[in-house]
Amino acid sequence: MPRYENIYEYETVLAGKGLAVGVVMSRFNQDIGEGLLAACTGELKRLGVAEGDIEIAAVPGALEIPLVLQTMAQSRRFDALVALGAVIRGDTYHFEVVSNDACRAVMEVQLETGVPVANGILTCENDDQALARMQQKGSDCAQAAVEVANLLRAVREKSA
Numbered sequence: 001m002p003r004y005e006n007i008y009e010y011e012t013v014l015a016g017k018g019l020a021v022g023v024v025m026s027r028f029n030q031d032i033g034e035g036l037l038a039a040c041t042g043e044l045k046r047l048g049v050a051e052g053d054i055e056i057a058a059v060p061g062a063l064e065i066p067l068v069l070q071t072m073a074q075s076r077r078f079d080a081l082v083a084l085g086a087v088i089r090g091d092t093y094h095f096e097v098v099s100n101d102a103c104r105a106v107m108e109v110q111l112e113t114g115v116p117v118a119n120g121i122l123t124c125e126n127d128d129q130a131l132a133r134m135q136q137k138g139s140d141c142a143q144a145a146v147e148v149a150n151l152l153r154a155v156r157e158k159s160a
Helices: 030-046 062-074 094-113 127-159
Strands: 021-026 054-059 080-088 117-124
Touching: 021 030, 021 062, 021 127, 030 054, 030 080, 030 117, 030 127, 054 062, 062 080, 062 094, 062 117, 080 094, 080 127, 094 117, 117 127
Parallel strands: 021 054, 021 080, 080 117
Antiparallel strands: none
């Protein structure tokens, strides 16, 4: 039932059938990356994305994720993308550099290409925080990717 009588509201659609999704995962903090990936791909499949419509690329670290996302987005083969990784705070300023620049660049990819990117790069104080969040975040990213891909398709169809 619509919230407003005379205002069009787009539906939330979590149906992944027919969507192509690219996933870029950092191998740095690999156990956490693999946990994020397992949760993400499991949820994508549960939402109806066919295994053959999911592509995974692994990169050395979080700073390499945006370039691969950009290349995937520019290929126009994907309806949505997902960035997965973990940046764990250490004793130096490197944590802030990697966290800030990787996340900023992920946002730029989606804004410049029009392909939605679900950002699942965890930024945590320690391994325990990352391990506690990886399952939920991986699943959340799959849902966000499917939802926004469907929303953009609906907006484009309504505009046509």
